[in-house]
Amino acid sequence: MPAPLAFYFDFISPYGYFASLRIDELAARHGRAVDWRPMLLGVAVLKVMGLKPLLDTPLKGDYIRQDVRRQARRLGIRLGRDLHASVGNPLPPARAFYWVKQHQPQLAVPLAHALFHAFWAEGRDLSTPEAVAGIELPAGLDADALAAGAASDEAATLLRTAVAASIQAGIFGSPTVVVDDEPFWGADRLRDVDEWLACGGW
Amino acid sequence: MPAPLAFYFDFISPYGYFASLRIDELAARHGRAVDWRPMLLGVAVLKVMGLKPLLDTPLKGDYIRQDVRRQARRLGIRLGRDLHASVGNPLPPARAFYWVKQHQPQLAVPLAHALFHAFWAEGRDLSTPEAVAGIELPAGLDADALAAGAASDEAATLLRTAVAASIQAGIFGSPTVVVDDEPFWGADRLRDVDEWLACGGW
Numbered sequence: 278m279p280a281p282l283a284f285y286f287d288f289i290s291p292y293g294y295f296a297s298l299r300i301d302e303l304a305a306r307h308g309r310a311v312d313w314r315p316m317l318l319g320v321a322v323l324k325v326m327g328l329k330p331l332l333d334t335p336l337k338g339d340y341i342r343q344d345v346r347r348q349a350r351r352l353g354i355r356l357g358r359d360l361h362a363s364v365g366n367p368l369p370p371a372r373a374f375y376w377v378k379q380h381q382p383q384l385a386v387p388l389a390h391a392l393f394h395a396f397w398a399e400g401r402d403l404s405t406p407e408a409v410a411g412i413e414l415p416a417g418l419d420a421d422a423l424a425a426g427a428a429s430d431e432a433a434t435l436l437r438t439a440v441a442a443s444i445q446a447g448i449f450g451s452p453t454v455v456v457d458d459e460p461f462w463g464a465d466r467l468r469d470v471d472e473w474l475a476c477g478g479w
Numbered sequence: 480m481p482a483p484l485a486f487y488f489d490f491i492s493p494y495g496y497f498a499s500l501r502i503d504e505l506a507a508r509h510g511r512a513v514d515w516r517p518m519l520l521g522v523a524v525l526k527v528m529g530l531k532p533l534l535d536t537p538l539k540g541d542y543i544r545q546d547v548r549r550q551a552r553r554l555g556i557r558l559g560r561d562l563h564a565s566v567g568n569p570l571p572p573a574r575a576f577y578w579v580k581q582h583q584p585q586l587a588v589p590l591a592h593a594l595f596h597a598f599w600a601e602g603r604d605l606s607t608p609e610a611v612a613g614i615e616l617p618a619g620l621d622a623d624a625l626a627a628g629a630a631s632d633e634a635a636t637l638l639r640t641a642v643a644a645s646i647q648a649g650i651f652g653s654p655t656v657v658v659d660d661e662p663f664w665g666a667d668r669l670r671d672v673d674e675w676l677a678c679g680g681w
Contacts, residue, residue, distance in 0.1 A: 326537050328530055335528050336651035340664060347661075351681050449538035459549075462542060465667050479553050 281310040282470070283455040285443055287318045288371060288389075289364040290451035291345045292464040294397045295352060297389065299467060300454065307474035313389055315371040315436070316443040318451055325444055332360065348464070357400035365404035370396070372432035373409045373423055375439055380426070387415035483512040484672070485657040487645055489520045490573060490591075491566040492653035493547045494666040496599045497554060499592065501669060502656065509676040515591055517573040517638070518645040520653055527646055534562065550666070559602035567606035572598070574634035575611045575625055577641055582628065589617035 282304050286293030304311045322328050332338045342360040349356045370392045378385035395401040395412035402408050410424035426432055446455070450462045454470050459478065461470050473479070484506050488495030506513045524530050534540045544562040551558045572594045580587035597603040597614035604610050612626035628634055648657070652664045656672050661680065663672050675681070 321538065326531075326539060328536070334530070336523065336646070336649050337528060339649060340651065340662060343662070344664075347681070444538070447538050447541060449542065460542060460545070462546075463667070465665070465671075468670075469667075479549070 279309055280457060281312040283314055283446075284311050285314045285316045285448045285451065285453040285455070287316055287367060287451040288392050288396055288403065289367045290318060291356075291360075291397060292348075293451040294393045295348055295354070295464045296452035296454070296467060297393050298352070298354070300452075301386070303467060303471055304474075306471075309474065311386075313374075313386055314439060314443065315374050315389070316448055316451065317367060317371065317436075317440050319367060320440050321444060321449045326449055355398055357398050358396070359400070365402050368433075368436065369406050369409045369427050370403045372429075372436045373406070373427035375435035376426035376429065376432040377418065377423070379431070379435060381417065384415050384418055388418060391415055481511055482659060483514040485516055485648075486513050487516045487518045487650045487653065487655040487657070489518055489569060489653040490576075490594050490598055490605065491569045492520060493558075493562075493599060494550075495653040496595045497550055497556070497666045498654035498656070498669060499595050500554070500556070502654075503588070505669060505673055506676075508673075511676065513588075515576075515588055516641060516645065517576050517591070518650055518653065519569060519573065519638075519642050521569060522642050523646060523651045528651055557600055559600050560598070561602070567604050570635075570638065571608050571611045571629050572605045574631075574638045575608070575629035577637035578628035578631065578634040579620065579625070581633070581637060583619065586617050586620055590620060593617055 282300070284296070284300050286297060301311050318330075322330065328334075331341055345360060346356065374385055374389055374392070377388050391412055391414060392403060392409070396403055401412060403412070406424045406427035409427050410420040414420060414423065447460065452464055453460055453462045454467070455461075456470055456473055459473065461467075461473070484502070486498070486502050488499060503513050520532075524532065530536070533543055547562060548558065576587055576591055576594070579590050593614055593616060594605060594611070598605055603614060605614070608626045608629035611629050612622040616622060616625065649662065650657075654666055655662055655664045656669070657663075658672055658675055661675065663669075663675070
Protein backbone atom coordinates (compact mmCIF):
# COMPACT_ATOMS: atom_id res chain seq x y z
CA MET A 278 0.00 0.00 0.00
CA PRO A 279 1.65 3.31 -1.01
CA ALA A 280 1.73 6.05 1.62
CA PRO A 281 -1.09 8.58 1.75
CA LEU A 282 -0.44 12.06 0.39
CA ALA A 283 0.01 14.59 3.18
CA PHE A 284 -2.25 17.56 2.47
CA TYR A 285 -1.32 20.62 4.55
CA PHE A 286 -3.62 23.64 4.52
CA ASP A 287 -5.05 26.46 6.57
CA PHE A 288 -8.82 26.99 6.55
CA ILE A 289 -8.25 30.72 6.02
CA SER A 290 -6.31 30.07 2.79
CA PRO A 291 -8.32 30.45 -0.43
CA TYR A 292 -5.81 28.32 -2.32
CA GLY A 293 -6.17 25.70 0.40
CA TYR A 294 -9.91 25.75 -0.28
CA PHE A 295 -9.41 25.32 -4.02
CA ALA A 296 -7.08 22.37 -3.43
CA SER A 297 -9.46 20.80 -0.90
CA LEU A 298 -12.05 20.41 -3.65
CA ARG A 299 -9.76 18.31 -5.83
CA ILE A 300 -7.18 16.54 -3.71
CA ASP A 301 -9.13 13.41 -2.78
CA GLU A 302 -10.21 12.73 -6.37
CA LEU A 303 -6.67 13.34 -7.64
CA ALA A 304 -5.14 10.99 -5.06
CA ALA A 305 -7.76 8.30 -5.65
CA ARG A 306 -6.97 8.21 -9.36
CA HIS A 307 -3.48 7.10 -8.36
CA GLY A 308 -4.61 4.67 -5.67
CA ARG A 309 -3.59 6.99 -2.85
CA ALA A 310 -5.36 8.13 0.28
CA VAL A 311 -4.98 11.67 1.65
CA ASP A 312 -3.96 12.62 5.17
CA TRP A 313 -5.54 16.03 5.82
CA ARG A 314 -3.35 18.18 8.07
CA PRO A 315 -4.50 21.68 8.96
CA MET A 316 -1.58 23.99 9.76
CA LEU A 317 -1.42 27.64 10.75
CA LEU A 318 -0.11 30.25 8.34
CA GLY A 319 0.05 32.60 11.32
CA VAL A 320 2.79 30.42 12.82
CA ALA A 321 4.63 29.48 9.61
CA VAL A 322 4.49 32.83 7.80
CA LEU A 323 4.41 35.37 10.60
CA LYS A 324 6.46 33.70 13.33
CA VAL A 325 8.87 31.31 11.62
CA MET A 326 9.39 33.08 8.30
CA GLY A 327 8.98 36.59 9.72
CA LEU A 328 6.78 37.80 6.86
CA LYS A 329 3.54 39.76 6.71
CA PRO A 330 0.16 38.17 6.04
CA LEU A 331 -0.14 37.61 2.31
CA LEU A 332 -3.14 39.88 1.77
CA ASP A 333 -1.53 42.69 3.78
CA THR A 334 1.63 42.65 1.65
CA PRO A 335 1.95 45.66 -0.67
CA LEU A 336 1.44 44.84 -4.38
CA LYS A 337 1.07 41.12 -3.68
CA GLY A 338 -2.14 41.53 -1.68
CA ASP A 339 -3.91 43.19 -4.63
CA TYR A 340 -2.63 40.58 -7.04
CA ILE A 341 -3.70 37.70 -4.81
CA ARG A 342 -7.23 39.11 -4.47
CA GLN A 343 -7.48 39.38 -8.25
CA ASP A 344 -6.00 35.92 -8.76
CA VAL A 345 -8.27 34.27 -6.19
CA ARG A 346 -11.35 35.70 -7.93
CA ARG A 347 -9.97 34.59 -11.30
CA GLN A 348 -9.23 31.05 -10.09
CA ALA A 349 -12.69 30.84 -8.52
CA ARG A 350 -14.33 31.85 -11.82
CA ARG A 351 -12.32 29.27 -13.65
CA LEU A 352 -13.20 26.49 -11.20
CA GLY A 353 -16.85 27.56 -11.16
CA ILE A 354 -16.74 28.33 -7.45
CA ARG A 355 -18.84 31.05 -5.87
CA LEU A 356 -16.85 32.98 -3.26
CA GLY A 357 -19.09 34.36 -0.55
CA ARG A 358 -16.35 36.29 1.21
CA ASP A 359 -15.10 39.83 0.97
CA LEU A 360 -11.38 39.34 0.35
CA HIS A 361 -10.67 42.58 2.20
CA ALA A 362 -12.44 41.37 5.35
CA SER A 363 -10.52 40.03 8.34
CA VAL A 364 -10.11 36.28 8.29
CA GLY A 365 -10.74 36.20 12.03
CA ASN A 366 -9.23 33.70 14.43
CA PRO A 367 -7.99 30.61 12.56
CA LEU A 368 -7.63 28.45 15.69
CA PRO A 369 -11.20 27.21 16.34
CA PRO A 370 -11.74 25.46 12.97
CA ALA A 371 -8.30 23.85 13.08
CA ARG A 372 -8.79 22.73 16.69
CA ALA A 373 -12.24 21.36 15.84
CA PHE A 374 -10.74 19.35 13.01
CA TYR A 375 -8.08 17.69 15.16
CA TRP A 376 -10.55 17.04 17.96
CA VAL A 377 -12.88 15.25 15.53
CA LYS A 378 -9.97 13.42 13.95
CA GLN A 379 -9.13 12.11 17.43
CA HIS A 380 -12.66 11.08 18.41
CA GLN A 381 -14.61 10.44 15.20
CA PRO A 382 -11.85 10.12 12.58
CA GLN A 383 -14.16 9.14 9.74
CA LEU A 384 -15.89 12.53 10.11
CA ALA A 385 -12.75 14.69 10.05
CA VAL A 386 -12.55 15.16 6.28
CA PRO A 387 -16.31 15.76 5.90
CA LEU A 388 -15.94 18.40 8.64
CA ALA A 389 -13.00 19.99 6.80
CA HIS A 390 -15.11 20.28 3.65
CA ALA A 391 -17.96 21.77 5.66
CA LEU A 392 -15.63 24.30 7.31
CA PHE A 393 -14.08 25.35 4.00
CA HIS A 394 -17.53 25.69 2.44
CA ALA A 395 -18.89 27.72 5.36
CA PHE A 396 -15.90 30.05 5.35
CA TRP A 397 -15.30 30.54 1.62
CA ALA A 398 -18.61 29.87 -0.11
CA GLU A 399 -20.91 31.21 2.59
CA GLY A 400 -18.56 33.82 4.05
CA ARG A 401 -19.29 32.73 7.62
CA ASP A 402 -17.16 33.66 10.58
CA LEU A 403 -15.42 30.70 12.25
CA SER A 404 -13.67 32.66 14.96
CA THR A 405 -15.18 30.87 17.96
CA PRO A 406 -15.97 27.27 18.89
CA GLU A 407 -19.68 28.21 18.85
CA ALA A 408 -19.40 29.66 15.34
CA VAL A 409 -17.66 26.49 14.17
CA ALA A 410 -20.39 24.34 15.73
CA GLY A 411 -23.04 26.53 14.11
CA ILE A 412 -22.25 25.61 10.51
CA GLU A 413 -24.03 22.85 8.64
CA LEU A 414 -22.26 19.84 10.14
CA PRO A 415 -21.78 16.38 8.62
CA ALA A 416 -24.33 13.85 9.84
CA GLY A 417 -23.14 12.23 13.04
CA LEU A 418 -21.39 15.26 14.51
CA ASP A 419 -23.08 16.76 17.53
CA ALA A 420 -22.90 20.56 17.61
CA ASP A 421 -22.66 20.93 21.38
CA ALA A 422 -20.00 18.26 21.67
CA LEU A 423 -18.07 19.88 18.82
CA ALA A 424 -18.21 23.33 20.43
CA ALA A 425 -16.93 21.88 23.70
CA GLY A 426 -14.32 19.83 21.88
CA ALA A 427 -13.02 22.78 19.88
CA ALA A 428 -12.71 24.78 23.12
CA SER A 429 -10.94 21.97 25.01
CA ASP A 430 -7.34 21.86 26.14
CA GLU A 431 -7.09 18.56 24.32
CA ALA A 432 -7.90 20.22 20.98
CA ALA A 433 -5.43 23.02 21.66
CA THR A 434 -2.70 20.46 22.37
CA LEU A 435 -3.53 18.38 19.31
CA LEU A 436 -3.32 21.45 17.07
CA ARG A 437 -0.12 22.69 18.72
CA THR A 438 1.51 19.31 18.15
CA ALA A 439 0.34 19.16 14.53
CA VAL A 440 1.56 22.68 13.78
CA ALA A 441 4.96 21.99 15.34
CA ALA A 442 5.21 18.84 13.21
CA SER A 443 4.32 20.82 10.07
CA ILE A 444 7.07 23.35 10.77
CA GLN A 445 9.46 20.51 11.49
CA ALA A 446 8.53 19.05 8.10
CA GLY A 447 9.41 22.38 6.45
CA ILE A 448 5.81 23.26 5.53
CA PHE A 449 5.30 27.00 5.14
CA GLY A 450 2.43 27.49 2.71
CA SER A 451 -1.15 26.46 2.07
CA PRO A 452 -1.76 24.20 0.30
CA THR A 453 1.29 21.96 0.36
CA VAL A 454 0.99 18.37 -0.80
CA VAL A 455 3.76 15.95 0.12
CA VAL A 456 4.04 12.92 -2.15
CA ASP A 457 6.29 10.43 -0.41
CA ASP A 458 9.13 12.87 0.45
CA GLU A 459 8.45 15.38 -2.29
CA PRO A 460 6.69 18.63 -1.28
CA PHE A 461 4.61 20.67 -3.74
CA TRP A 462 3.51 24.10 -2.61
CA GLY A 463 0.59 25.92 -4.21
CA ALA A 464 -2.81 25.04 -5.64
CA ASP A 465 -1.38 25.53 -9.13
CA ARG A 466 1.04 22.66 -8.45
CA LEU A 467 -1.67 20.03 -8.18
CA ARG A 468 -1.02 19.35 -11.86
CA ASP A 469 2.60 18.63 -10.95
CA VAL A 470 1.44 16.29 -8.17
CA ASP A 471 -0.75 14.53 -10.70
CA GLU A 472 2.10 14.12 -13.18
CA TRP A 473 4.54 13.08 -10.44
CA LEU A 474 2.16 10.35 -9.29
CA ALA A 475 1.54 9.26 -12.87
CA CYS A 476 5.20 8.89 -13.84
CA GLY A 477 6.88 8.24 -10.49
CA GLY A 478 8.80 11.50 -10.46
CA TRP A 479 11.53 13.09 -12.53
CA MET B 480 -2.63 43.93 -34.07
CA PRO B 481 -3.13 42.70 -30.48
CA ALA B 482 -0.86 44.19 -27.81
CA PRO B 483 2.42 42.44 -26.98
CA LEU B 484 2.59 40.46 -23.76
CA ALA B 485 4.57 42.29 -21.10
CA PHE B 486 7.16 39.91 -19.67
CA TYR B 487 8.64 41.15 -16.39
CA PHE B 488 11.59 39.32 -14.88
CA ASP B 489 14.81 39.70 -12.95
CA PHE B 490 17.96 38.06 -14.32
CA ILE B 491 18.72 36.69 -10.85
CA SER B 492 15.38 34.83 -10.73
CA PRO B 493 15.53 31.13 -11.67
CA TYR B 494 11.82 31.10 -12.45
CA GLY B 495 12.40 34.12 -14.68
CA TYR B 496 15.01 32.06 -16.51
CA PHE B 497 12.65 29.13 -16.95
CA ALA B 498 9.95 31.43 -18.34
CA SER B 499 12.43 33.19 -20.65
CA LEU B 500 12.98 29.90 -22.48
CA ARG B 501 9.31 29.52 -23.37
CA ILE B 502 7.62 32.92 -23.48
CA ASP B 503 8.37 33.91 -27.09
CA GLU B 504 7.21 30.57 -28.49
CA LEU B 505 4.08 30.65 -26.35
CA ALA B 506 3.20 34.19 -27.43
CA ALA B 507 3.93 33.48 -31.09
CA ARG B 508 1.46 30.58 -31.10
CA HIS B 509 -1.21 33.15 -30.29
CA GLY B 510 0.04 35.79 -32.72
CA ARG B 511 1.50 37.93 -29.97
CA ALA B 512 4.85 39.63 -29.57
CA VAL B 513 6.60 39.90 -26.20
CA ASP B 514 7.87 43.08 -24.58
CA TRP B 515 10.76 42.00 -22.33
CA ARG B 516 10.98 44.16 -19.21
CA PRO B 517 13.68 43.43 -16.64
CA MET B 518 12.68 44.58 -13.15
CA LEU B 519 14.46 44.39 -9.81
CA LEU B 520 13.29 42.02 -7.11
CA GLY B 521 15.52 43.97 -4.74
CA VAL B 522 13.26 46.99 -5.18
CA ALA B 523 9.90 45.20 -5.37
CA VAL B 524 10.43 42.56 -2.67
CA LEU B 525 12.84 44.20 -0.27
CA LYS B 526 11.92 47.88 -0.49
CA VAL B 527 8.27 48.05 -1.55
CA MET B 528 6.95 44.83 -0.03
CA GLY B 529 9.31 44.84 2.95
CA LEU B 530 10.13 41.13 2.68
CA LYS B 531 13.36 39.16 2.80
CA PRO B 532 15.06 37.74 -0.29
CA LEU B 533 13.25 34.54 -1.23
CA LEU B 534 16.22 32.22 -0.76
CA ASP B 535 17.01 33.76 2.63
CA THR B 536 13.50 33.15 3.96
CA PRO B 537 13.31 30.34 6.53
CA LEU B 538 11.59 27.16 5.27
CA LYS B 539 10.76 28.75 1.91
CA GLY B 540 14.40 29.10 0.89
CA ASP B 541 15.00 25.36 1.21
CA TYR B 542 11.81 24.54 -0.65
CA ILE B 543 12.61 26.93 -3.48
CA ARG B 544 16.08 25.44 -3.94
CA GLN B 545 14.55 21.96 -4.13
CA ASP B 546 11.81 23.14 -6.48
CA VAL B 547 14.18 24.98 -8.80
CA ARG B 548 16.30 21.84 -9.20
CA ARG B 549 13.16 19.77 -9.77
CA GLN B 550 11.79 22.18 -12.39
CA ALA B 551 15.16 22.26 -14.12
CA ARG B 552 15.25 18.45 -14.31
CA ARG B 553 11.78 18.40 -15.75
CA LEU B 554 12.58 21.03 -18.36
CA GLY B 555 15.86 19.33 -19.21
CA ILE B 556 17.88 22.37 -18.19
CA ARG B 557 21.34 22.11 -16.71
CA LEU B 558 21.81 24.57 -13.85
CA GLY B 559 25.42 25.64 -13.50
CA ARG B 560 24.89 27.66 -10.34
CA ASP B 561 25.17 26.88 -6.67
CA LEU B 562 21.76 27.95 -5.34
CA HIS B 563 23.37 28.85 -2.03
CA ALA B 564 25.82 31.27 -3.67
CA SER B 565 25.25 35.02 -3.64
CA VAL B 566 23.43 36.27 -6.73
CA GLY B 567 25.70 39.29 -6.79
CA ASN B 568 24.72 42.73 -8.02
CA PRO B 569 21.63 42.52 -10.26
CA LEU B 570 22.03 46.03 -11.70
CA PRO B 571 24.66 45.58 -14.47
CA PRO B 572 22.76 42.97 -16.54
CA ALA B 573 19.49 44.89 -16.26
CA ARG B 574 21.19 48.17 -17.17
CA ALA B 575 22.95 46.50 -20.10
CA PHE B 576 19.60 45.22 -21.36
CA TYR B 577 17.93 48.64 -21.33
CA TRP B 578 20.96 50.31 -22.87
CA VAL B 579 20.91 47.84 -25.76
CA LYS B 580 17.15 48.15 -26.07
CA GLN B 581 17.68 51.89 -26.51
CA HIS B 582 20.51 51.69 -29.03
CA GLN B 583 20.23 48.31 -30.82
CA PRO B 584 16.70 47.22 -29.96
CA GLN B 585 16.74 44.15 -32.19
CA LEU B 586 19.59 42.76 -30.03
CA ALA B 587 17.93 43.28 -26.64
CA VAL B 588 16.14 39.94 -26.46
CA PRO B 589 19.12 37.96 -27.77
CA LEU B 590 21.20 39.69 -25.09
CA ALA B 591 18.62 38.76 -22.43
CA HIS B 592 18.86 35.10 -23.46
CA ALA B 593 22.64 35.29 -23.38
CA LEU B 594 22.61 36.88 -19.92
CA PHE B 595 20.20 34.29 -18.52
CA HIS B 596 22.27 31.48 -20.03
CA ALA B 597 25.54 32.87 -18.68
CA PHE B 598 24.11 33.33 -15.20
CA TRP B 599 22.03 30.16 -14.80
CA ALA B 600 23.51 27.57 -17.14
CA GLU B 601 27.15 28.62 -16.84
CA GLY B 602 27.04 30.03 -13.32
CA ARG B 603 28.91 33.16 -14.32
CA ASP B 604 29.04 36.30 -12.23
CA LEU B 605 27.34 39.32 -13.83
CA SER B 606 28.04 41.78 -11.05
CA THR B 607 29.99 44.34 -13.07
CA PRO B 608 29.66 45.92 -16.52
CA GLU B 609 32.90 44.17 -17.49
CA ALA B 610 31.55 40.78 -16.40
CA VAL B 611 28.38 41.40 -18.43
CA ALA B 612 30.43 42.33 -21.47
CA GLY B 613 32.57 39.23 -21.00
CA ILE B 614 29.85 36.68 -21.73
CA GLU B 615 29.26 35.20 -25.14
CA LEU B 616 27.42 38.10 -26.77
CA PRO B 617 24.97 38.00 -29.68
CA ALA B 618 26.56 38.84 -33.00
CA GLY B 619 26.57 42.60 -33.57
CA LEU B 620 27.08 43.62 -29.96
CA ASP B 621 30.46 45.15 -29.22
CA ALA B 622 31.83 44.13 -25.84
CA ASP B 623 33.64 47.40 -25.08
CA ALA B 624 30.64 49.49 -26.07
CA LEU B 625 28.39 47.28 -23.97
CA ALA B 626 30.62 47.58 -20.90
CA ALA B 627 30.64 51.36 -21.26
CA GLY B 628 26.90 51.42 -21.94
CA ALA B 629 26.07 49.27 -18.90
CA ALA B 630 28.17 51.62 -16.74
CA SER B 631 26.62 54.80 -18.16
CA ASP B 632 24.30 57.23 -16.41
CA GLU B 633 21.94 56.74 -19.31
CA ALA B 634 21.60 53.01 -18.56
CA ALA B 635 21.09 53.73 -14.86
CA THR B 636 18.32 56.18 -15.70
CA LEU B 637 16.67 53.82 -18.17
CA LEU B 638 16.59 51.03 -15.58
CA ARG B 639 15.39 53.33 -12.81
CA THR B 640 12.51 54.49 -15.01
CA ALA B 641 11.60 50.93 -16.00
CA VAL B 642 11.66 49.68 -12.42
CA ALA B 643 9.50 52.57 -11.24
CA ALA B 644 7.04 51.77 -14.03
CA SER B 645 6.98 48.09 -13.01
CA ILE B 646 6.17 49.00 -9.41
CA GLN B 647 3.52 51.44 -10.66
CA ALA B 648 2.04 48.55 -12.67
CA GLY B 649 1.85 46.46 -9.49
CA ILE B 650 4.56 44.00 -10.54
CA PHE B 651 6.23 42.33 -7.56
CA GLY B 652 7.48 38.94 -8.75
CA SER B 653 9.59 37.30 -11.44
CA PRO B 654 8.31 36.21 -13.84
CA THR B 655 5.09 38.12 -14.31
CA VAL B 656 3.34 38.07 -17.67
CA VAL B 657 0.68 40.68 -18.35
CA VAL B 658 -1.82 39.72 -21.05
CA ASP B 659 -3.72 42.87 -21.96
CA ASP B 660 -4.57 43.99 -18.40
CA GLU B 661 -4.36 40.58 -16.76
CA PRO B 662 -1.23 39.79 -14.73
CA PHE B 663 -0.02 36.23 -14.16
CA TRP B 664 2.74 35.75 -11.60
CA GLY B 665 4.96 32.68 -11.59
CA ALA B 666 6.58 30.39 -14.13
CA ASP B 667 3.97 27.76 -13.30
CA ARG B 668 1.29 30.15 -14.55
CA LEU B 669 2.51 30.11 -18.15
CA ARG B 670 -0.05 27.37 -18.72
CA ASP B 671 -2.72 29.78 -17.51
CA VAL B 672 -1.38 32.46 -19.87
CA ASP B 673 -1.58 29.93 -22.68
CA GLU B 674 -5.18 29.01 -21.86
CA TRP B 675 -6.16 32.65 -21.36
CA LEU B 676 -4.81 33.55 -24.78
CA ALA B 677 -6.50 30.52 -26.34
CA CYS B 678 -9.97 31.21 -24.97
CA GLY B 679 -9.91 34.96 -24.43
CA GLY B 680 -10.13 34.76 -20.66
CA TRP B 681 -12.65 33.55 -18.14
